[in-house]
Amino acid sequence: MIDFLEREPFRRARDLGRTNPMHTTLPRRFYADPDFYRSELERFYFNRWICAGRADQLPNSGDYFTRSLADESIIVTRDSAGAIHALFNVCRHRGTRLCEQAEGRFVERIQCPYHAWTYDLSGRLLAAPHMAAGFCKDEYPLHRAGCDVWDGHVFVLLRPANPAHPPLPAHPPLPALRDQLGDLPERFAAYRMADLRLGRRIVYEVKANWKLIVLNYNECLHCPTLHPALNKLHHYLGADNVTPTACYCGGAMGFRDGVETMSMDGKRRREYLPGLSESQRQQVAYYSIYPNFLLSLHPDYIMTHTLWPRAHDRTEIVCEWHFHPDQMAKPDFHIDDAIEFWDLTNRQDWWIAEQSQAGINSRVYQPGPYSEREELLWSFDEIVRREAERLA
Numbered sequence: 001m002i003d004f005l006e007r008e009p010f011r012r013a014r015d016l017g018r019t020n021p022m023h024t025t026l027p028r029r030f031y032a033d034p035d036f037y038r039s040e041l042e043r044f045y046f047n048r049w050i051c052a053g054r055a056d057q058l059p060n061s062g063d064y065f066t067r068s069l070a071d072e073s074i075i076v077t078r079d080s081a082g083a084i085h086a087l088f089n090v091c092r093h094r095g096t097r098l099c100e101q102a103e104g105r106f107v108e109r110i111q112c113p114y115h116a117w118t119y120d121l122s123g124r125l126l127a128a129p130h131m132a133a134g135f136c137k138d139e140y141p142l143h144r145a146g147c148d149v150w151d152g153h154v155f156v157l158l159r160p161a162n163p164a165h166p167p168l169p170a171h172p173p174l175p176a177l178r179d180q181l182g183d184l185p186e187r188f189a190a191y192r193m194a195d196l197r198l199g200r201r202i203v204y205e206v207k208a209n210w211k212l213i214v215l216n217y218n219e220c221l222h223c224p225t226l227h228p229a230l231n232k233l234h235h236y237l238g239a240d241n242v243t244p245t246a247c248y249c250g251g252a253m254g255f256r257d258g259v260e261t262m263s264m265d266g267k268r269r270r271e272y273l274p275g276l277s278e279s280q281r282q283q284v285a286y287y288s289i290y291p292n293f294l295l296s297l298h299p300d301y302i303m304t305h306t307l308w309p310r311a312h313d314r315t316e317i318v319c320e321w322h323f324h325p326d327q328m329a330k331p332d333f334h335i336d337d338a339i340e341f342w343d344l345t346n347r348q349d350w351w352i353a354e355q356s357q358a359g360i361n362s363r364v365y366q367p368g369p370y371s372e373r374e375e376l377l378w379s380f381d382e383i384v385r386r387e388a389e390r391l392a
């Protein structure tokens, strides 16, 4: 399965299309079949690194947040040495969920609410009351998932990463996050994302398949009809896209004359992020990093979306805006212009994604033809389709 993460860039859909000029959208089952959804979740969300949140959500030892996906729940926490861990939220005694809060702080230990088995912040079992003499606590640590950080973004891989007792079914070794991300760390190094801090978070419930959110994010052909405010800031045909890869697709969009960032009036009320090139100051980079991370890099802030599928036709979306702390410390620091703009745009996008889902649910839906300008969408569909075929 890991060979899917090969580094060979996908050829442009346009090139691939020479023998097949008409590319079409995916069949109905890719969006409307609960069984297909569950198998796709295994392929994409339990077999790849997914973005879980930000390291600055865990400033102190014991701080944690939890994330859930299908039947799994994961605790992401920081230990006293500063390391971040992702621990399956499953007690090693009788399996009880350890922690049901979305976020909080452990006081040095994680204690099961059932019979008080107690673990340290890296998942090591410290205390197991009433167990017989000779019971070996070292053999019962919490199951650890893969956990790594890219420039302030915490990624997890929801597969057991530590030896278990008794052993779990054999898994191939975890791939490295770095191998999945490819050239993204170098590509976006100038933004110094680890330095940024959360300004606002809004969580949306969207009645649409997660892939419809990705597809919609990857094109601006809908901008003139759906986003009148956004259309005043970008030209909808102005995207300069990079060659899609197995990991991501995206590109940059420049501003219309007089526009300096994405805000209600196009004005920029914060300094440029330090270290940006002149061209980076004049564009927004929009990247879909599969499967669940949408990264929008502005000249003066970044916006992130993480997608959390809840059903074949339902997705929770966590949208966050991150700013430079020097700007946040200013008495006149202002973010409402950016939040209001993107909240409006988000809601327009979620609405149309829900309308897409509703139409695709119909018995008369058939795959429809893509235009040449929708090549990023087709490149993503191809990844989805090939995985489904290969692992069928």
Ligand code: FES
Binding pocket: 091, 092, 093, 094, 095, 096, 112, 113, 114, 115, 116, 117
């Ligand atoms: S189930 Fe956790 S201590 Fe018993």
Ligand SMILES: [Fe+2]
Binding pocket: 216, 222, 223, 226, 227, 349
């Ligand atoms: Fe949109």
